[in-house]
Amino acid sequence: MRLFHTSDWHLGQHLHGQERDFEHQAFLAWLLARLAERRPDVLLIAGDIFDTVNPPVKAQERLYEFIVDAHEQQPALTIVMIAGNHDSGSRIELPAPLMRRLRTHALGRVLWLDDGTLDTERLLVPLPDASGEVRAWCLALPFLRPAEVTGAQLGDDYLQGIAQVHRQLIEAAQARRDAGQALIAISHAHMAGGSVSEDSERSLIIGNAEALPASLFGEQITYVALGHLHKPQQVNGETRIRYSGSPIPLSFSEIGYKHQILEITCDGERLVSVEPLLIPRAVPLQRLGPAPLDALLEQLQALPNVDLLDEPERQPWLEARVLLDQPQPDLRSRIEAALQGKAVRLVRIAAEYAGQAGAPEGSDAELIALEQLTPQELFRRAWLDNYGNEVDTQTLDDFATLLREVQEEQA
Template identity: 50%
Template sequence: MRLLHTADWHLGQTFHQFERGYEHQRFLDWLLETLAAEEIDALLIAGDIFDNTNPSAVAQRQLYRFLAAAKQRLPRLDIVIIAGNHDSGGRLEAPVPLLEGFDITVIGHTTRDPAGAVELNRLVIPLHDSDGAIAAWCLAIPFLRPGDVPRVAIDGDPYLQGIKALYQQTMEWAVNRQKPGQAIIALGHCHMTGGQLSEESERRILIGGSEALPVSLFDPAMTYVALGHLHRAQRVGGQERVRYSGSPLPMSFAEIHYPHQVIRVDLEGGLLREIKPISIPRFVELLRVPAQPAPPNEVLDQLAALDLADAPLETQPYLEARVLFNSPESGLRTRIEAALDGKPVRFARIESNYRIETGRPGADNPQSLDELERLQPDEIFKKLHLQQYSTEPSSDLLEAFRELLLAPDEEANP
């Protein structure tokens, strides 16, 4: 049996005010051809289908036209979709009565039986090989919010313990139905401990990284674990079988060199035979000028010297100007736009960097406003402590700071 693992499409995303419908459509067209060329039996989409919980009609049409085209091209193809943290689970599941008739499974959230227990049966999906026989069972676990997980009476964070319990329970459900020669595949949308985040496009969900899950969550009997949420394609915990496919398009200029891909997974007799990343073409280029931040006049000179081939607007590259300031400078955007006037490029943003005063830790490394904006409060606290006292705060002091952040505002809530 052959699977294809993809995630984090973010249909409907705009890239610094520019619509990306053309790029997304090119990706979906490429994906359709890849499914056929690679003779895929099951397509697993691990969440963040849309960029937000209220996607545009255009973005929704792109998804459903792709699904219709995929089933028309490959009638036996199993498709399993789970919701990510950017998706509305209810919106994704709205067309389920129609999609079920095409062997398309969508899991947006968990449901409960009259006794209040999570209904595990709808989270375990059979996957069929080219002959129509069940070759694998897929544990389809969407992004889990506190109300989605089982209630567990054990020590520790009830949310994290509930996530672990749900994966264990669905695994047991699948094992009870598994026959010799059938694999068990986990499909999830979560942040794993040690996972490498994109520098700009993906942020931690909770403060302090407490949402991160250990790779030990996944039972050794799981043949492959297909994850979504982090945009950088990567293995997790050093395990070949546990992977993020990454996003198909660069979601920020920081991802300019990421190996965007989908992952082909070959199974044989219930065992993992081969994992093969398949590179996705770059449909629209990203330009960072200059390669390293430089003073405004140097940046303007390089922009004026750009020599680019003419191209339709939708295929013109996005451009980021990387400027190193000694002090704020008004009117620079207008000057950059004038330098780029008539050039076939879409000016997306200025990356503003400021020199740090010498004589302090980190003075030799210019800090951009975007980098500062991405910092969590505890990270800012650690940087300030290091700058003031030349040492990082103790674990006790850092924990006290985090408790202060999470404490209710007594003045606002008397």
């Protein structure tokens, strides 16, 4: 059996106010071509399908058009997709009855039966090969929100609730499968030891207090397809537990990532291979600097001029990083003037202050833009400013609880 593993599409995402629909369209066309070329039995989409819980109509159209096109191209293909922390689980599941006619399974939430046991039936998806024979079972684990795994019957410990979901689902899968059938888990979570892209991944945890251990997925699981972290990586060096990463760079911190999907090959219960398929970048991200303003302006003026025969949608997104020793009121106008006629699209100017003029006395720290800071870092800095000492662990844990409650209300 052959499977494709992808995640973190973030359809509808904007880069500093600029929409990314052209890039997402290019990725989905590329993925459709790879499906036609490689003919996998299964496509796994491990969450954060959309960038927000209320995605724009165009983003929703992109998803459903892709599913229809994939089914028409390859009627035997099974698609399993789960909700991530950016998604609304209810929205992901809303068209599920219709999508099942397209061999697509959409799981957004976990539910509990009246006796307090997990409704495992809805989270177990049979995975047939091209001949229709079930070769594996998929254990679908959408992002587990605290409200779904805690409560009167389940207790108040978030991590224990998550462990209970994994344990019951794995037990149900083992009882269901026949000899020789693989167990394939798909999950959207932050696993302990994962490398985070700070600028674009909405934090699920403070520190590693709620990072999940790889031991949740025992050796009986042939492969674990993870979503949430945008950098492709193995978890604790395990070949069978992996993040595929995002298909496009979602922030300038991801310029160096090798965006990819993963092609998984299984022989019965045995994992045979995991091969990356590199995704071509439809629109480059380009960073210049940090450099003093005059030097930066020279770099900008040296950029290539616009070629009128090129597609304007393919012009690179540009971040200009300038070193200043004092505020520069006409900074933006001077940078924009240097870029007149250049084949780039300026989306961000990052000013970093050297010496004492633009920073607090005795500090040479750079000026950090608000969007670069997580809620946790903002809280830590505010605490330090107000009380003159670092925030303690218990207060950080209390803040994490409040943050989750707010995110739940927003979702």
